[in-house]
Amino acid sequence: MNVCCYFQVHQPFRLNKNYTVFDVGKHDAYFDEKLNKEVMAKVAKKCYLPTNKLLLKLIKRHGIRFAFSITGVAIEQFPKEVLQSFQKLADTGNVEFLSETYHHSLAFLYDRQEFDHQVGLHKKTIKKHFRQTPKILRNTELIYNNEVASHAKRLGYKGVLAEGADHVLDWQSPNYVYQSPSGVPLLLKNYKLSDDVAFRFSDKSWKGHPLTVEKYGSWLSQAPGDVVNLFMDYETFGEHQWEDTGIFNFLESLPKELEQKDIRFISPSEALKQAPKATVDMPNFVSWADVERDLSAWTGNKLQDSALEKLYKMKQTLSGKALEDWRKLTTSDHFYYMCTKWFNDGDVHKYFNPYDSPYEGYIAFMNALQDLSQRQEEWITV
Amino acid sequence: MKILMLGWEFPPYKTGGLGTACYGLTKGMSKEGVDITFVVPFDPGKGEFVNLKGMTKTKVERIPSLLTPYQTSAGYDACMNDQGAQEVYGWNLFAEVERYSQLAAGFADDSFDIIHAHDWMTYKAGILAREITKKPLVVHIHAxxxxxxxxxxxxxxxxxxxxxxxxxxxxxxxxQRLKDEVIKHYGIDAAKIEVVHWGLDTDDKSIPQRAGWNQPTVLFLGRMTIQKGPEYFVHAAQKVLSHNPNVQFVMVGSGDKLPDVINLAADLGISDKILFTGALRGEDVNRAFSMADLFVMPSVSEPFGLVALEAMHNGTPAIISKQSGVSEVMRHCMQADFWDVDKMANLIATSLQHTAVLDELKHNGKKEIKRFDLATPAKKVINAYGKVLL
Structure with a gap:
């Protein structure tokens, strides 16, 4: 048995909620630079810097391997020391970087050409900063169906990451390599064991609490299969689970505990050396979000659908700075903030959400978009 | 359980949320099987009809009096003048409260388990009734x-x-907001204050067909008093009109601020864009909601704000003041600080332009309003009684 960890690193360019209808046509300062800087500084201090330091130590001590998927918009916002600390990890050769859209967007659902562009842009950025070319694709928020796999194949990827949702796997274990109908190898997230750490680690009402490395190690060693795929937000360490929950101590002592049980930390590319055990057919989209694990966190209500429709209709005639701004608006977080299924998932959706309500998220977005569409008209008339 | 309730206005009389709240609570508790004797000041000049539909265990006792909810000293004096200064009533507001208190306490006897009094004018009566019965006194603060x-x-x-x-x-x-205020202003022990958010009585409220005007329409509905912040609505209207001159504003309600508000609209040069209807009742209120694309409640200090729930029930999306109790519990609405005219104007103007936000608010409001029924607050109050019934 092995574990394959992938950590998602992403921070959006949040919109300036004081950009109002009265600013439309006057200026294009859509993004809240101050807020974005503050959030980045806070997350860097609580999560990125200490966790990177710890992982570097664990690589040296135990030779662990794992993967990052870091969005382009996050990299753009990294302070220098944060970027350098990720580069140090890359330099060890033990860290694999995955491909995704530069802007953490939903482009795969709305504009395939744009998707390819954003993936290409991301690939270039990863190569520039971390000197490796990603070979495995993960789409935004693990949004996946058969088509994502066949598209990835066309783009030359060796494998794809996806959610191991119950309604897809049914009785099958996620702890094997599978393949898509088009023959693309897949790594599926073991959401139970991933979420034990990512969501439940500090939950005192959970029967697994407190989660010790001994307990977690025994769960991993008892799991059937070849590889347990632990996929989670990198912010789990220090931000979703604060330092005082003991999350760093847990991470620090896990490799040693697993060594004793003969469980190794491997990278996705290593995991994919196993031959696929079976084909999984996923005609419908699944994701890793919310209890539904579908697209309903970003699409489906009237706010989201109207915003997405207007957004993706607008691209053709944009160029230069306007097109760059447009791409920042494709980031999926903007639509996540507009989600109105608060009753079950309210807490998660409020996380880092700068708005009082999804309605205000929509209003800020539409004003930025309105201004952008007027800039587009200006281009045409020039 | 038998309650002596000292309250206000039953339908069809209604000057604001206080009467509606008393009625809703009595109705909700009555459905939970609580016996209520409801003592209410009542102007005999107004006729006798009171609607007690669905309230089998409720008995209403009327005390002839000129007291009305939200009354000020000056308001009482004016009322006395209208009535030709009848000798039976107190010579000023406080004297009348005293007279009412003595009469109301006269209904108290050992058979009651709890005395429950609503807002300051009834508190003295409540204290007297407790002295007579030796039963716990519950006072309800609405504002x-x-x-x-x-x-x-x-x-x-x-x-x-x-x-x-x-x-x-x-x-x-x-x-919670009102609880905090009571602690701050009066130093009341937090441990003896229970928070109960209101629900809405929807039994007799049909939802009228939406009677869309040709123009996008924005509604204010409330007493024209300093508390309700009507002038913030007018300032927001001016700002919206600077962006979209095609919007119609409607202001429903009367009160001592009405002349000032009308003058303000004239000073800002938008008189032709604001329609003042005066106070409306019953079906006319529903009609006002049905004409509006958006309802705005810019209250400066709103302990609850039942009108926001009425808007939601009528399918009218709302922008509500953050300085309101209802903003603590109502999710599917937009919110702004009462003084933040710029934000209010932005929310109004943008949502009239990108109307998906209004559709989504309506859609979710229809589901959410079901959470605000009468049974929930009634049960909470009955539970709270348990704390003092030993």
Whole structure:
């Protein structure tokens, strides 16, 4: 048995909620630079810097391997020391970087050409900063169906990451390599064991609490299969689970505990050396979000659908700075903030959400978009 | 369980949320099997009809009096003048409260388990009734004198509010916000204050067909008093009109601020864009909601704000003041600080332009309003009684 960890690193360019209808046509300062800087500084201090330091130590001590998927918009916002600390990890050769859209967007659902562009842009950025070319694709928020796999194949990827949702796997274990109908190898997230750490680690009402490395190690060693795929937000360490929950101590002592049980930390590319055990057919989209694990966190209500429709209709005639701004608006977080299924998932959706309500998220977005569409008209008339 | 309730206005009489709240609570508790004797000041000049539909265990006792909810000293004096200064009534507001208190306490006897009094005018009666019955006194606070006066209380009224709450065994507040205010202004022990958010009585409320005008329409509906912030609505209207001159504003309600508000609209040069209807009742209120694309409640200090739930029930999306109790519990709405005219104007103008936001608010409001029924607050109040019934 092995574990394959992938950590998602992403921070959006949040919109300036004081950009109002009265600013439309006057200026294009859509993004809240101050807020974005503050959030980045806070997350860097609580999560990125200490966790990177710890992982570097664990690589040296135990030779662990794992993967990052870091969005382009996050990299753009990294302070220098944060970027350098990720580069140090890359330099060890033990860290694999995955491909995704530069802007953490939903482009795969709305504009395939744009998707390819954003993936290409991301690939270039990863190569520039971390000197490796990603070979495995993960789409935004693990949004996946058969088509994502066949598209990835066309783009030359060796494998794809996806959610191991119950309604897809049914009785099958996620702890094997599978393949898509088009023959693309897949790594599926073991959401139970991933979420034990990512969501439940500090939950005192959970029967697994407190989660010790001994307990977690025994769960991993008892799991059937070849590889347990632990996929989670990198912010789990220090931000979703604060330092005082003991999350760093847990991470620090896990490799040693697993060594004793003969469980190794491997990278996705290593995991994919196993031959696929079976084909999984996923005609419908699944994701890793919310209890539904579908697209309903970003699409489906009237706010989201109207915003997405207007957004993706607008691209053709944009160029230069306007097109760059447009791409920042494709980031999926903007639509996540507009989600109105608060009753079950309210807490998660409020996380880092700068708005009082999804309605205000929509209003800020539409004003930025309105201004952008007027800039587009200006281009045409020039 | 048998309750002596000292309250206000039953339908069809209604000057605001207080009467509606008393009625809703009585109706909700009656459905939970609680026996209620409801004592209410009543102007005999107004006729006798009171609607008690669905309230089999409720008995109403009327005390002839000129007291009405939200009354000020000056308001009472004016009322006395209208009535030709009849000798039966107190010579001023406080004398009338005293007279009412003695009469109301006369209904108290051992058969009651709890005395429950609503807002300051009934507190004295509640204290007297407790002396007679030796039963726990629950005082319900719907609004403080600070709310009603924009922070410039009549000292005598504030004093009586304070006395009533200090004397009470249990205080029930309409919102966390009101609980905090009562602690801040009157130093009431937090441990004896329960928060119970209101629900809406939808039994007799049909939802009228939406009667869309040709123009996008924005509604204010409430008493034209300092508490309700009508002038912020007018300022927001001016800002919206600077962006979109095609919007129609409607202001429903009357009150001492009405002349000022009309003048303000004239000074800002938008008189032709604001329609003043005066106070409306019953079906006309529903019709006003049905004409509006958006309802705005810019209250400066709103202990609860039942009107926001009425808007939601009528399918009219709302922008509500963050300085309101209802903003603590209502999710599917937009919110702004009452003074933040720029934000209010932005929310109005943008949502009239990108109307998906109105559709989504309506869609979710239809589901959410079901959470605000009468049974929920009634059960909470009955549970709270348990704390003082030993």
């Amino acid at each position: 403080t004198e600070y709310d009603r006066t924009g922070g410039h209380p009549n000292e005598e009224i504030a004093k009586r509010e304070s006395e009533g709450m200090h004397a009470a065994d249990l205080v029930i507040a309409n919102s």
